[in-house]
Amino acid sequence: MDYRVRLPVYEGPLDLLLFLIQKDEIDIFDIPISRITEQYVAYLELMQELDLAVAGEFFVMAATLMEIKSAMLLPRAEVSAGEEAEDPRAALVAQLLEYRRYKGAAGELSERESEQALKYPAGGDGRFGAEGGGRESLFILLDALRGVLARAPEARDVVPGRRGPTLEEQLAYVRRRLKSAGGRVRFDELFEGARIVVVVTFLALLELLRVGECRVRQDRTFGEIWIYPTLALV
């Protein structure tokens, strides 16, 4: 696929793992490693299909997961009696737990930031403008995209020789949809047509999120996803 923009993935492999763990309500102290590895790789492949700029650390983590998976398959008998066998997952779990603490604190800080943003100091100051996207979790969107793709007709429905839509076309399409909806658009209702159309529309959505033209809200954790146009300054 040849797109001009290569959208960066703002989150790391630990975020993806925590997302998968939360999504399936998995006990972090007893991670079903082959299932998680399978899902992790599926997301990684999807990100590659979308041609997102996936950080190298994602591939390192994939390798780590596979290593743990094979270590789990080895008989533990080699460990001499009395000595407790080290769980191959232990180091990863410790890392996830530690990371999750700071991620939680960051979430609270983010709320403090929003509150403070509504208070303007006397005389003004050099506040920096909005940084745009990167705030919504990509994995929530990828999760929803997987659902849409599963229902999308296969590529054979596309007329041979006809190219897929361009990113520009889909940017215009998403903007149009957001405008005509007036308020908000449900994520899955934004997509129609074959796989390639869905994929390019999704990239257009990511781009609009990145530049801050729209925002994404979820009713509740793992609930319905809505896309809102960013309100023009009142």
Place this chain on the structure above:
Amino acid sequence: MNGNEEKENLPLKNVVEAVLFVTPDPLSLKKLAALVDASAAEVAAVIRDLQREYEGRGVELALVAGGYRFFSRPAYAPWAQKVLPLEKGPRLSRAAIETLAIIAYRQPVTRVAVEELRGVNSDAVFKTLLEKKLITTDGREDMPGRPFRYRTTKKFLQHFGLTGLDDLPSLEKPAAEG
């Protein structure tokens, strides 16, 4: 004109109010006391009076980053935004806030230590945070390569409306294994 004598006669509360009205940065009690030539206790007392007087008004006198400053109240943000359209609310990226959180709790800390925790390269994020003066270097770590150590700045506290580092949200206790 007898400036000195008149200065003596001006109410301390008004002097503090005027100073806080124009300050571009929050002023600590200590700085205020030195500025207006009064004791910290006297300044604290008039600040309490001022805060009471400003209740129910469009602005408030708030303690941020260890100092006092006037702010418009959140309810009036839509109008403030009309006057200052370019300052449309400072939103940092998820990665930036997460990195700041780690630095804030662990400072001084090296970039490598932050990257180990986050599991991703944080080069670009550190650059942004340094540019925005939300973090600063704080000497070098005594280890091979002598990497820089970083800490958060006053601007960090102001940005998040924290009175000080002890006002950070409490960090979840390390989970017990098993």
